[in-house]
Amino acid sequence: MQARREKLRRLQDMGVNPYPHVFHRTHKAAEIKSNFDIFENKEVAIAGRLMAIRRMGKASFAHVEDSSGRIQIYVRLDEVGEQSYEIFKLSDIGDIIGLVGRVVKTRTGEITVQVMQYTLLAKTLRPIPVVKEKIEGDKRIVYDAFSDKEMRYRQRYLDLIVNPHVRDVFVKRTRIISSMREFLNQRGFLEVETPILQPLYGGATARPFTTHHNTLDMTLYLRIANELYLKRLIVGGFDAVYEFAKDFRNEGMDRFHNPEFTMMELYVAYEDYYYMMDLVEQMFCKIAEDLYGGYEIIYQGQKIDLTPPWPRVPLFEAIEKETGFDLFGKNLDELRAIAGKLHIEWDESWGEGKLIDEIFSEKVEPTLIQPTFIIDYPISLSPLAKKHRDKPGLVERFEPFIAGREMGNAFTELNDPIDQRQRFLAQLELRARGDDEAQPLDEDFLRALEYGMPPTTGLGVGIDRLVMLFTDQPSIRDVIFFPQMRPEQYKL
RNA sequence: GAGGGUGUAGCUCAGCCUGGUAGAGCAGCGGCCUUUUAAGCCGUUGGUCGAAGGUUCGAUUCCUUCCACCCUCACCA
DSSP states (O other), rough: THHHHHHHHHHTTTTTOOOOOOOOOOOHHHHHTTTTHBBOOHHHHHHHHEEEEEETTTTTEEEEEEEEEEEEEEEEEEHHHHHHHHHHHOOTOOOOOEEEEEEEEEETTTTTEEEEEEEEOOOOOSSSOOOOEEETTTEEEEESSOHHHHHHTTTTHHHHHHHHHHHHHHHHHHHHHHHHHHHHHHOOOEEOOOSSESSOOOHHHHHOOEEEETTTTTEEOSSSSSHHHHHHHHHHOOSSEEEEEEEEESSBBBBBOOOEEEEEEEEEEOOOHHHHHHHHHHHHHHHHHHHHHHHHEETEEEEEEEEEEOOEEEHOOOHHHHHSSTTOOOOOOHHHHHHTTTOOOOTOOOHHHHHHHHHHHTTTTGGSSOOOOEEEGGGGTTBBOBBSSSSSTTTEEEEEEEETTEEOOOEEEEHHHHHHHHHHHHHHHHTTOOTTTSSSHHHHHHHHHOOOOOOOOEEEEOOOOOOOHHTSSSSSSTTTSOOOOOOOOOOO
């Protein structure tokens, strides 16, 4: 709106700099509001964005919002003088202002800063959506919420200005990650960084993004996982390493998938997947405790109790319990017949592992609301996991499920280089049959294993989904600041 | 990739079925108001109705195509 440019010019004519360099704050809104007895009648300097204005001629109320929250201000002509009151009158909702004032309580009991000096810190040229709210008892009624999802995601800055609960989600995201770091650092883990640009991708089954390096004139891939690099570091002698990694997968997008996402992988030498299950329980509990002070959380209306120990249910037992069918040792035809009886559509190209996985995700996964470890998966689904110590055909692998969702993936890692080579060769066969997600053979990784990797356990946790769980958000786009979007046609 | 839905003022929406070129609230602008809080009262500006084409005397409304977004499903973490 060009009325704002006009105001800007009038301010400049008055000799006001609409974009000064600095403003020294002494306090934030929330501090003042929660310690009124200390601040009463004291002078404070605060700054923030004007979010509501109620003008009444020669005196006005407004709300200023800073990173901590909102506080009411009271501006009187006789208190700030002609010039400042004029500047205030030229202010719009959205303008960034600074002020010095006295902390008081109004007739209705609201803690308010009575302004003595009023300074414009940044004039807005675009109007921000005005969201009004009314508090009725405990209920907060929001009027004209800024709710268009496309705009919220494309212009996240606006979303953050206008929707305070969005800010809260992202603050929690950072706190979750720091809790995990703290947890791991306390246990002596080393945080490391490994390549994002990889000459060969691996460590997961997915299609990669491809790019090109000019000087080397070669194809490089954006990593789909960092597993093989972290294991090389275990070979190198580190006892426990972890990395928060941006991974990239060239697949579809929906409320659980973004092309780039954050994964935390960790590896521990001389331990197995039983150790890792204990670690996962403890880590999730620490996050819950740091965030909410207890082990109980609510996700989409479901109460979830993270108190350990979580049940550890073998995959085949879990399937049998839900469907009545024991899939263990069944061949392809038998599995297809069972899938048919369970009304699950399957594809000719699927192998045994894929069918089992499908039956599991259709029939069992949605039932796993309370934290559960599903353990011991078929070998064919897990080319990097070590064979089970007593169950032939299976590997020592587990996935924690919470609220019907897989929250991670862990194994006792395969450290036998000959077995690992055979598994890679099996993947190559799948690839030859047209499975473009099968993993390529990584000769250097095999060489590393041939130098000897200690017994090791490893874990991967999808951070975005973890944050969804702990912040009660239904879509991955609500926990990533700038989710992937088709580019908009630029219009001003 | 398949199905369903949505697109009208800066924001939230009505109007469309039953064609006659647009309305409300908030925001904005002007006025009154020195304890208001979804402030109030009076006045007022603002929209090539997602884009293109078709039917029609006439399309925001009916038809076709396209674009964008949302939801569900499929692939995947």
